[in-house]
Amino acid sequence: MASVKHTRPFAGFEWMIAWRYIRAKRAEGGVSVMTWISLIGVTLAVFALIATLAVRSGFRAEFIDTIVGANAHVSVVAPREVITDYAEMAERILTVEGVESVAPLIRGQSMAEGNSGLIALADIYGVHLDDLKTSDAIVDSDLTYGDIDALPVGIALGSALAANLGVTLGDRVIITTRGGAASPMGRSVRRNAYDVVFIFSTGRFQIDEVRAYLPFEEAQLVFNRDGVADELEVRLEDINQSEALKQTIANVAGPGLWAYSWQDRVGRFLRALTIEDNVMFIILSILVLVASMNIISGLIMLVKNKGRDVGILRTMGLTEGSILRIFFICGAGIGTLGTLFGVVLGCLFAIYIDQIFSLVNYVAGGGVWDPSIRGIYNVPAELHLSDVVKAMSLSLGLSWIITIFPARRAARMNPVEALRYE
Known part of the structure; x- marks a missing residue:
């Protein structure tokens, strides 16, 4: 077979x-x-x-x-209060392993007016120049122009905010805030003029449309924050560690202080x-x-x-x-x-x-x-x-x-x- x-x-x-x-x-x-x-x-x-x-x-x-590049990885705040001993607090936070830098910050809103009379809402950030330089999204973008080192004698604007105001480098911007002397009718209006020395683009339109930077000491005067800070911006070596380190940072900062991460802001x-x-x-x-x-x-x-x-x-x-x-x-x-x-x-x-x-x-x-x-x-x-x-x-x-x-x-x-x- x-x-x-x-x-x-x-x-x-x-x-x-x-x-x-x-x-x-x-x-x-x-x-x-x-x-x-x-x-x-x-x-x-x-x-x-x-x-x-x-x-x-x-x-x-x-x-x-864009969110992390232009904002803090972890923010330290005192609810309903300002931070008085911000310099000593920053030194303590720097001792936490994984923390790269700590910057005091002044924040406030104002009305900005350009040369042609155009008006826009501006979210003012008061920072030290060295601290601002650590933000890659602000200083290292290909779409930025101007001299960041001239910030101590001027103002830095987001590209969309500058466009809305109709201003460019060298033009003057008037900042109006309710930071004047107190009176029975409330605080008086304060108007300050600054030359535009730097225009940045973070890559996110919502930030570029309202963000402006002033020198830290100047922002203290504008918003009546003499000798204090509104919050501390903490940058980490690894942004993915923000949730793990935020409680440790809050404990080191001191009692009565809160710390929230970038994930808390945009987690939803x-x-x-x-x-x-x-x-x-x-x-x-x-x-x-x-x-x-x-x-x-x-x-x-x-x-x-x-x-x-x-x-x-x-x-x-x-x-x-x-x-x-x-x-x-x-x-x-x-x-x-x-x-x-x-x-x-x-x-x-x-x-x-x-x-x-x-x-x-x-x-x-x-x-x-x-x-x-x-x-x-x-x-x-x-x-x-x-x-x-x-x-x-x-x-x-x-x-x-x-x-x-x-x-x-x-x-x-x-x-x-x-x-x-x-």
Whole structure:
């Protein structure tokens, strides 16, 4: 009795037959149109998923960088009071491991008036020049201009605030505050004029629209804070340690003082971003699933059209496993190629997003991205390997799994029934 030889799984002839089926035209019993639809659908779905994940990561990183770069990592305040011994307190806080710098701060609101009579609300920060230089978002931005070292004899304005006031470097700005002498009618109005010596851009429109910096001693005079500070700005070596260190900083600062981190200020927004990210990933995962369903449709049609071929192959000795693998290669191959094309397009989109949106803005005649509404000046994108792997795994997993069902149906086809009417 002759021995039966078993071929190894995914042998060369299985790949050859699958390739012939994929590229077969409709007249030959193929479904080339459905193949192209499935391929394009998976490609676009994976592209959309990777592009969305990249923009999502970019928005989160941009938000944290601009918020943390222009503000304290941990703020120390005395509720409803001012801080009198701020110099000694700063020295004590500096002894905490992980603290990089501590800066006293004066804060107050005022009305700012430009040369042309334009008026805007200004959030005044009084800081020492050396402390302001530690803020990378203020002094190291590519969009800043002027001389930061001239701050002791002038004022620094956010770029959007300067634009709203219609002023530029060398122009004079009048700051109006209720910091004058006390009277039965309340405090009198105080008006001070300063030359604009520095214009900065933090990358976040809401900050640039209201933020202004004065020398610390000048701000003390303007807001009647002689010899005191409103709060202490603490910068850490690692911003992720803010939650862990804030209580230690409050204890070292002294009794009656509170410390809150940057996460306390924007934590609710970050949690909302996390929820939105998860929902967006689920929605786009459904999009990938829908695109993968096209593979099933095409594969079912292919199995139906190739029923006679399946019957012949089975009578020639091919096993159910070989038939299953042939049709699995057809469906999984389309899903794999679509995934690879989608990954390439998604990565290129994330890498060249600035150029793409510049082109879109040019074609549309400008105004596509309004920073006063969006809060930032461009569309950020940050490509992470984990996001790419996540998108690839999802697409490949779905396309391979759903391919099994029509392939299994083809493998179980009875060759006698397949050839009965041939």
